[in-house]
Amino acid sequence: xxxxxxxxxxxxxxxxxxxxxxxxxxxxxxxxxxxxxxxxxxxxxxxxxxxxxxxxxxxxxxxxxxxxxxxxxxxxxxxxxxxxxxxxxxxxxxxxxxxxxxxxxxxxxx
Amino acid sequence: xxxxxxxxxxxxxxxxxxxxxxxxxxxxxxxxxxxxxxxxxxxxxxxxxxxxxxxxxxxxxxxxxxxxxxxxxxxxxxxxxxxxxxxxxxxxxxxxxxxxxxxxxxxxxxxxxx
Numbered sequence: 001x002x003x004x005x006x007x008x009x010x011x012x013x014x015x016x017x018x019x020x021x022x023x024x025x026x027x028x029x030x031x032x033x034x035x036x037x038x039x040x041x042x043x044x045x046x047x048x049x050x051x052x053x054x055x056x057x058x059x060x061x062x063x064x065x066x067x068x069x070x071x072x073x074x075x076x077x078x079x080x081x082x083x084x085x086x087x088x089x090x091x092x093x094x095x096x097x098x099x100x101x102x103x104x105x106x107x108x109x110x
Numbered sequence: 111x112x113x114x115x116x117x118x119x120x121x122x123x124x125x126x127x128x129x130x131x132x133x134x135x136x137x138x139x140x141x142x143x144x145x146x147x148x149x150x151x152x153x154x155x156x157x158x159x160x161x162x163x164x165x166x167x168x169x170x171x172x173x174x175x176x177x178x179x180x181x182x183x184x185x186x187x188x189x190x191x192x193x194x195x196x197x198x199x200x201x202x203x204x205x206x207x208x209x210x211x212x213x214x215x216x217x218x219x220x221x222x223x224x
Contacts, residue, residue, distance in 0.1 A: 004152070036215075042217075043114075043215045043216060043217045043218070044201065044203075044215040045215065046214075086152060088153075097155045097158060097166060097168070097169070098143075098155060098213070100145075100152035100153040101152050102151055102152040103152055
């Protein structure tokens with residue numbers, strides 16, 4: 001079964017500390033993986049996707065097919081990074097179906 | 111471009127009433143997706159539509175729920191005879207092509223059934 005697991009509901013770190021938001025997936029084919037972010041009172045927006053290999057706002061995520069993981073990392077957290085983060089996967093193509101994890105709330109303290 | 115617009119933002123219905131949720135995609139987007147988020151849960155896919163066609167409704171409950179995306183006007187998610195368990199946030203997203211291109215989300219409609 002296709003599934004995305006984000007084991008942490010809440011992650012709290014201090015400003016300047018490294019951050020790693022965990023995401024594991026279960027998918028039989030070649031999935032596309034995404035991270036979405038939702039800042040307070042704002043809409044869900046795409047943060048990054050594995051195929052683009054970009055670094056957005058200092059965040060990176062590497063797809064590890066062996067461990068079926070797509071963890072989101074940032075070396076130095078900022079207070080403005082506080083938000084809900086959702087990992088999602090897609091079978092790609094015309095499936096039009098994103099499978100989301102339950103989300104991790106990141107709280108960056110001053 | 112105002113982004114994906116959903117209305118109403120909040121909707122209260124009594125049990126047994128009908129709920130209609132509207133979604134206007136971004137300009138130039140012909141693909142629309144509806145997701146439901148129950149409390150403490152992630153977003154769950156419901157249905158994927160292109161103009162006048164339902165492409166994938168594998169996430170839609172078999173009864174009481176329907177969706178359309180007419181040639182003109184917004185996409186509508188309709189829930190008939192609402193029950194308390196339908197209380198959730200309903201999100202719409204749109205994309206220019208399929209979901210492997212970037213999808214943009216609306217702010218959601220929070221449905222409360224009393």
